[in-house]
Amino acid sequence: MKLLHYTYRKLSLLLLLLMAAWGVLFYYAIIDEVMDETDDTLENYSEILINNALMDPSVLETEGTLMSFYKFRPISEEEAEDYDEKYYDSTVYIESEDEDEPVRVLKTVFRMPDGQYYELELMISILERDDMVEAILWYLGALFLLFLICTSIGTRLILQSVFRPLQRLLDWLQQIQPGKELPVLDNPTKIREFQQLGEAAVDMGNRSYKAYEEQKQFIENASHELQTPLAIVRGKVELLAENESMTEQQLKELDEIYATLGRAVRLNKSLLLLSRIENGQYTETEDVSVDEVLDELLPDLMDIYEGKKIHLVRIKGEEPFVIRCNLSLTQILVSNLVKNSLVHNHAGGELYIETTSSSLIIKNSGEHPLDGEKLFRRFYRSIDGKKDSTGLGLAIARSIAISASLSLTYKWQEGMHLFLLVKESEKKS
Known part of the structure; x- marks a missing residue:
């Protein structure tokens, strides 16, 4: 109201x-x-x-x-x-x-x-x-009705005039976008409280913009600075592994170190990607067909997990599922959802992928339901979570969905994990 x-x-x-x-x-x-x-x-x-x-x-x-x-x-x-x-x-x-x-x-x-x-x-x-x-009530009723109409019109006009600076301030706040400089606030008013509110809003907006820029710069610098030492350490581990004097036990330990470094590299890239998504740095958007992205990704992903003998069921709707999103982010979103269903599927399980004009449904075989509230949190791993997983795949998928005005939800249905990606406009209707 x-x-x-x-x-x-x-x-x-x-x-x-x-x-x-x-x-x-x-x-x-x-x-x-x-x-x-x-x-x-x-x-x-x-x-x-x-x-x-x-x-x-x-x-x-x-x-x-x-x-x-x-x-x-x-x-x-x-x-x-x-x-x-x-x-x-x-x-x-x-x-x-x-x-x-x-x-x-x-x-x-x-x-x-x-x-x-x-x-x-x-x-x-x-x-x-x-x-x-009866006479008094009739005259009082007529007087009250006339009085109410007059005062209502007068009160409404006065309140509209009084609250006009507040409405201008709200319109100005809605124009603020992450990573962009603040628009000029043109809100003249003689009301001291509204003046103070406007000054506080501008000051907070400037500080938020400054903090945003500093955070973005820090994340990019930190990610860049981490990539170099991680690459150097991985290179040295590879050189040590080629040393003929290394024992089998030492090689095994080096292999574990190398795998840990690989997870650190993936984690660094995932955190950087997640930060950029949440900061709205992927501003270039276009109409992307999720069906076409699936057609490109599915053959490669199924080949990678061919050893699990997973049975794929692919159903296409009469019209493709088209979303307004950055193409690269759409590929990451779809890839993360499909890989999650493959990785956490058991051998010989089912993978069911269906697209309609307004949704993407991915179902895979499972042993037990997952916690739908924690599932999309950062670094969350289920009981059967893979050791080499960063725990960020679904968190990244949820962030991409939010940035593209999509709803990503999970539920347990008839012994299968179900992920539903749907447009927010379709969900509300």
Whole structure:
């Protein structure tokens, strides 16, 4: 979720809660104000009626109209002394409408000049609470909707303006590529935090570029410097092996040293290759047919491992599997996968290779499943791993696959090791 949408959603939720709380407070405030005004009206009207009754006792025999009904009732002095004036809500049956209507009632007491006490019951028709609640809710809903639309548009425009420098910074970060100089960051802003963020991003980018260049240079220099002494040592071992005075035991030990040096040379080359792949130094790419690469490599590889009597099953799809990758890296990728399936296959085993328009499937016979999480790590060797293996073949294959937007996975299926190479776009779909 985008930061803009997340912030907008949180603000809208806050506004909703505030409007709901305000609506409740507004409702009770209106009800309280209406009741106060009604009670004031009742009090004023009762004073008028009492004054009229004091001036003209015949008023005591009258009753009010429907909208302001009143009546007088004589009471005793004892009842008058304990009488408390009170306001309350009640209902009155309206015969013409055949329903009860809400009224506000005032009951008070007063004394006539002749000493007789009277109770005055005064009623005023009021608006039904349900009608009032419905009206208030309707107007509040309309007000909230209008307010939300206005604030949403305003908030969105403001947030877009506020977060525009951040969006420019994100676009700039996406333009950064390993091994290439940083593009110029044109991101004017008056917001101090965004200024500091931009400065920190540029500083970090420059340091990363410098570290990348230094690392690349170091790896190339280290690899080059190691190649020469390794070649010299191998040459001296070969010269020692040609010495006729060497015993059989010494020759055996020299052979082991020579094999170890050979693994060191291969390891040095593999590490250099892996570093260059991960640093994105193979920038030249083209459309490469994996089927054609297989057709070139398979005869030679099968000849090398002819002694294992492995049965090859090759299935081609209607359309070739074409990927966008460096040609040399594609050859290394396919070669490593096929060699891995040959080396770790048992004598007389099966090798199944299938290509479709979007995938490469390689299966080989096996004794037990492997750890799919560790399999592609550097220097990982299975239980039956070969002694002369560098442990980098599948790590290199995975790095090449990632650089070419491919997915390389492993699983154990029906007693066979299965490696699946598929385009990331096809995997997502």
